[in-house]
Amino acid sequence: MVSIRKRPKKEPTKTYKKNMGTSIENRPAVANNRTEFGHWEIDLVLFKKTKNEVLLLTLVERQTRYTIICKMNGKTAQCVLRTLKNIF
Numbered sequence: 663m664v665s666i667r668k669r670p671k672k673e674p675t676k677t678y679k680k681n682m683g684t685s686i687e688n689r690p691a692v693a694n695n696r697t698e699f700g701h702w703e704i705d706l707v708l709f710k711k712t713k714n715e716v717l718l719l720t721l722v723e724r725q726t727r728y729t730i731i732c733k734m735n736g737k738t739a740q741c742v743l744r745t746l747k748n749i750f
Contacts, residue, residue, distance in 0.1 A: 696725045706737060719745050 693701035700723070707718040717734040719742060732745050 665716075693724055698725065699725050701725070706742070708737070721749070 689701070690742045692698045703722045703724065705720045705722075707720060707728040709716040709718075715737075717737055719734050722728070730749060732749060734741055734745055
């Protein structure tokens with residue numbers, strides 16, 4: 663019986679990494695100290711992939727820790743903007 667040698671799998675090459683915006687480390691000291699109202703943190707929470715993907719958009723104000731949570735239908739930029747416009 664002849665065995666065929668398998669080639670080792672190549673590691674995928676890293677593609678261009680998109681800059682996602684300003685880092686948390688670069689935010690103003692006022693926002694870190696929580697002395698001024700109006701500094702919001704935003705995050706998108708993805709749950710287990712199912713037939714109908716469930717997404718939550720969370721907004722937290724840094725000083726008061728006031729939290730807004732909204733259910734979203736998609737994770738595109740247009741869906742996020744539409745949800746933010748409905749909130750504010």
